[in-house]
Amino acid sequence: MEHKEVVIIGAGPAGLKAAKSLLDAGAHVTIIDRNKKLGGQLTKQTHKFFGSEKQFASFRGIDILELLVQDLGRYAERLNILNETSVVGLYKDKVLSCVKHDRYFKIKAKRIIMATGASEKHLPFENNDLPGIYAAGAVQTLMNEYGVKPGHKVLMVGSGNIGLIVSYQLMQAGVQVVALVEAASSISGYLVHASKIKRLGVDILTRTTIKKALGTDQVEKVVIWDVDDTWQGIKRTERTLHVDTVCISVGLAPLTELLMQVGAEVTYVRELGGNVPIINPYYETTVKGVYACGDALGIEEASSAMVEGALTGMFVAEDLGYTLEESTQKIKALKSELTFLRSGPHAEKIRTGYMKVGVKT
Amino acid sequence: MRIKEHPILSFDVDEMINFTYNGKALQGLKGDTIASALHANGIKKLSESIHLKRPRGFYCAIGNCASCNMVVDGVPNIRTCITPLKEGMVVENQVGKGRVYGT
Ligand SMILES: Cc1cc2nc3c(=O)[nH]c(=O)nc-3n(C[C@H](O)[C@H](O)[C@H](O)COP(=O)(O)OP(=O)(O)OC[C@H]3O[C@@H](n4cnc5c(N)ncnc54)[C@H](O)[C@@H]3O)c2cc1C
Ligand code: FES
Numbered sequence: 001m002e003h004k005e006v007v008i009i010g011a012g013p014a015g016l017k018a019a020k021s022l023l024d025a026g027a028h029v030t031i032i033d034r035n036k037k038l039g040g041q042l043t044k045q046t047h048k049f050f051g052s053e054k055q056f057a058s059f060r061g062i063d064i065l066e067l068l069v070q071d072l073g074r075y076a077e078r079l080n081i082l083n084e085t086s087v088v089g090l091y092k093d094k095v096l097s098c099v100k101h102d103r104y105f106k107i108k109a110k111r112i113i114m115a116t117g118a119s120e121k122h123l124p125f126e127n128n129d130l131p132g133i134y135a136a137g138a139v140q141t142l143m144n145e146y147g148v149k150p151g152h153k154v155l156m157v158g159s160g161n162i163g164l165i166v167s168y169q170l171m172q173a174g175v176q177v178v179a180l181v182e183a184a185s186s187i188s189g190y191l192v193h194a195s196k197i198k199r200l201g202v203d204i205l206t207r208t209t210i211k212k213a214l215g216t217d218q219v220e221k222v223v224i225w226d227v228d229d230t231w232q233g234i235k236r237t238e239r240t241l242h243v244d245t246v247c248i249s250v251g252l253a254p255l256t257e258l259l260m261q262v263g264a265e266v267t268y269v270r271e272l273g274g275n276v277p278i279i280n281p282y283y284e285t286t287v288k289g290v291y292a293c294g295d296a297l298g299i300e301e302a303s304s305a306m307v308e309g310a311l312t313g314m315f316v317a318e319d320l321g322y323t324l325e326e327s328t329q330k331i332k333a334l335k336s337e338l339t340f341l342r343s344g345p346h347a348e349k350i351r352t353g354y355m356k357v358g359v360k361t
Numbered sequence: 362m363r364i365k366e367h368p369i370l371s372f373d374v375d376e377m378i379n380f381t382y383n384g385k386a387l388q389g390l391k392g393d394t395i396a397s398a399l400h401a402n403g404i405k406k407l408s409e410s411i412h413l414k415r416p417r418g419f420y421c422a423i424g425n426c427a428s429c430n431m432v433v434d435g436v437p438n439i440r441t442c443i444t445p446l447k448e449g450m451v452v453e454n455q456v457g458k459g460r461v462y463g464t
Contacts, residue, residue: 034423034424034443035443036443046369046370060369084445086424102436119421119425119426120421120425129410129417130416130418131406131407131416132405133420134418134420134422135420135421135422137421137422137423138419138421138422138423139422141423142397142400142422143364145397146393146394146397147363147364147367147370147372147374148362148363148364148397148400148401149362149363149364150362150400151362172367172368172369173364173367174365216416217406217416218406218416218418255425
C-alpha cells in the first residue's frame with residue numbers, strides 16, 4: 001500500500017485550488033479524479049462566468065480551468081495526478097480504495113480532502129428511464145467535451161441557470177430546443193440567460209411540467225401539462241411534443257457517499273441540495289483528518305468552490321505543521337471573498353442552508 | 362450526430378478509432394469515450410435494466426450513476442461514459458448483472 005501526505009479526491013475548481021494552497025506551503029499532494037481531463041464541471045463550461053472579478057467573472061469555464069492547471073505546473077515534483085481513477089472506498093484509518101482501469105489498489109493518506117462535487121438529480125415521471133432522457137449537464141459534457149449532439153429536438157425541464165445555459169449551448173451546437181418547462185410560476189435562473197434563449201425563439205413555459213415520455217427503445221414524444229400551485233398536474237391540459245431528447249435540470253445533490261462510508265456526520269439540508277457533511281471552521285468533517293470543500297459541502301458555484309478549496313488547502317497545510325507566509329491576512333481575505341460571493345439576494349438560499357449547519361457565511 | 366460548426370469550440374479531430382459494437386464494425390474519433398462514440402453513431406440504448414429488461418442509455422455522463430454500464434472486451438459493468446475508446450475495443454450490450462471472470 002502506498003503512503004501519501006495529502007490526497008484530494010476530485011479535480012474540479014475546489015480540488016485544484018486546495019492543491020495549489022498545499023503545494024505553495026510545501027506539501028506533497030496526490031489528486032485523484034475519475035475523469036481523464038482535470039477540471040470537474042469546468043471542462044464543459046463554454047459560457048462566460050458570473051461571480052466576482054477575483055474569481056475570474058466573465059472568463060469562460062474552460063479558460064479558468066487552463067489557468068488553474070497552469071498554476072500547478074511548477075510543482076510537478078511534489079504533485080502526483082491519478083486521473084481515470086475512481087475512489088470506491090474510504091475507511092476510518094484514512095485508507096482509500098481506488099480503481100484505475102482493471103487495477104484495484106489502496107492508498108493511505110495523512111490527510112484527505114473530499115472535493116467530489118455533485119451529481120444531477122432526476123425527476124419521477126412515466127418512462128423517465130428511456131434512452132434520450134439525460135441530465136442537462138450530461139448533455140453539456142457530450143456536446144462540449146466530445147463534440148456530439150444528443151439528438152435533434154430537445155425538451156428542457158427546469159429553468160435554473162443550468163437549464164438556461166445548456167439550452168443556449170444546445171442551440172450553439174445546432175440542436176433545436178422545442179420548449180423549456182418550469183413547474184414554478186417564474187423562471188428561477190438569471191434573467192440575462194433567460195432573455196438570451198427567449199430571443200432565439202425558445203418557448204419558456206412556466207407552471208408546466210413533463211407528464212410522461214413515449215417511445216420503445218428511445219424517446220420519440222413527450223406529454224407535458226400545466227400544474228397548479230401545489231405542482232400537481234391539471235387534467236385536460238396535456239399536449240404532445242415531438243422531441244427525441246429530454247434534458248433534466250432540476251438541481252444537484254452533493255456527492256457525500258464516501259463521507260458517509262467513513263462515518264462522517266452528515267445532515268439533510270434542502271437549501272444545500274441534500275445530505276451535507278458537518279464541518280468545523282477549518283473545513284474538517286467529524287472524522288479527524290478528513291476535510292471537505294466545494295459542491296460536496298453544498299451546491300453553490302465554481303467561484304465559491306475555488307475560495308473554499310484555497311482555504312481548505314491552507315488549513316490542511318497548517319494542520320500538517322507547515323508555516324504559511326502571511327497566512328492570517330490571506331485567510332482573512334479569502335473569507336471576506338466568500339462573504340462577498342454569498343451576499344446578494346440570489347444567495348439567500350445558500351445563507352439559510354449554511355446557517356442550518358452552523359457554517360458562518 | 363457530430364457537431365460540425367460551433368461558435369466557440371472547434372472539433373477538428375480526424376484520427377479514427379475502430380471498434381465493434383455487438384459484432385458490428387464502427388468508428389469513433391480520438392478523444393471519444395465509448396458512450397460518445399456510440400451516440401455519434403446514433404446508438405442510444407446501451408444496456409437493459411436487470412429485472413424488467415427496460416432499455417437504458419447514459420444519464421449523468423460523468424461516472425456517477427452506472428446507467429451506461431456495458432460489457433467491454435469481455436468485462437461487464439464498465440462505465441462507458443468515462444472510459445476512453447481504444448482501437449480494437451469489443452463493446453457489447455450488457456444483459457443482467459454481467460458475468461465476472463471465471464464464473
Ligand atoms: C451548466 C452549468 C453552469 C454553471 N455555471 C457557473 C457559472 O457561471 N459560475 C460559477 O461560479 N459556477 C457555475 N456552475 C457551478 C460550478 O460548475 C460548480 O459549482 C463547481 O464546478 C463545483 O466545483 P467542485 O470542485 O466542488 O466540483 P466539480 O467541479 O463537480 O468536481 C468534482 C470532481 O470530483 C470527481 N469525483 C467525484 N467523485 C469521485 C470519486 N469517487 N473518485 C474520483 N473522482 C471523483 C469528479 O469526476 C469531478 O471531476 C455551473 C454548473 C453547471 C453544471
Ligand atoms: S451515465 Fe452515469 S455513470 Fe455513465
